Amino acid sequence: MLKQRVITALLMLAVFLPALFASQPQFFMGLTLILISAGAWEWGRLNGWSFRGALQGALMCFLVCVWALDAGWTRQVSAPLWTISGGLWVLLGVWMVHRGVAGWALWPRLLRWLVGLVLLAVAWLAMVQAHQRGINFLLSVLVLVWAADVFAYFAGRALGGRWVKVKLAPAISPGKSWEGVFGGMLGVLVVAVCWVAVDVHWHLAVPSFYTVLLAKGWPLTLLALMFMTAMSVVGDLVESLVKRSAGVKDSSALLPGHGGVLDRLDALLPTLPLAMMVVTWVEMQA
Secondary structure (H helix, E strand, C coil): CHHHHHHHHHHHHHHHHHHHHCCCHHHHHHHHHHHHHHHHHHHHHHCCCCHHHHHHHHHHHHHHHHHHHHCCCCCCCCHHHHHHHHHHHHHHHHHHHHHHHHHHHCCCHHHHHHHHHHHHHHHHHHHHHHHHHCHHHHHHHHHHHHHHHHHHHHHHHHHCCCCCCCCCCCCCCCCCCHHHHHHHHHHHHHHHHHHHHHHHHHCCCCCCHHHHHHHHCHHHHHHHHHHHHHHHHHHHHHHHHHHHHHCCCCCCCCECCCECHHHHHCCHHHHHHHHHHHHHHHHHHC
């Protein structure tokens, strides 16, 4: 299993990195559009649609993204879109985690399927816009989520249950602890400090997500980073909840050793549009 996991990871990097650093953004747009469409197919299957029905959902998501590209939304989009999508993620995510698996099952299947497709398309749009801002900006958001996950894992393994006896969400993801969340926040703070130091030292032309936040001072930056880390956890919990409702361990088997596309993107789905919401607000206040 480990060998398969490593091989798949190396293959993904071999495809992702050239697209990320390509001089033409179309390569990155195309690759991420394929991934989001695959995630839309998985979403349909998780919500009880047949293979054909899930494929139709993937096509719908693909066409919506292509329409947004043709309309110029990948270059610039109105601030209210990020505010609405970000607010929806906060309200919907917290509500879903609070209601649990049983609450999710009460939703009409068509409604939860359509909401998921919309959120996937918005996440793709946010990723492409972040890439348009610059690789430094996009990577800083991606690394924020990865750092939160890695630090949370090790903090949870070492300290889980020692400080806070109550589990984070035992009915959804029994392995997650509050100590893991706090460890993830601390790890994100360390990454932010190091990233800003590199930005300043190398005088990078494209500011990172952390450098943009610092325009409003460290207090707001710390608050925003804690918020983003918390929402990455919410994204992970939401996908775990949906998988539990569907009675499956992974969203699919498209990525051998890693599960499905949604298993790799779950924490990014809320954080990407929220990152665009936050930086848009910061720049509007400048």
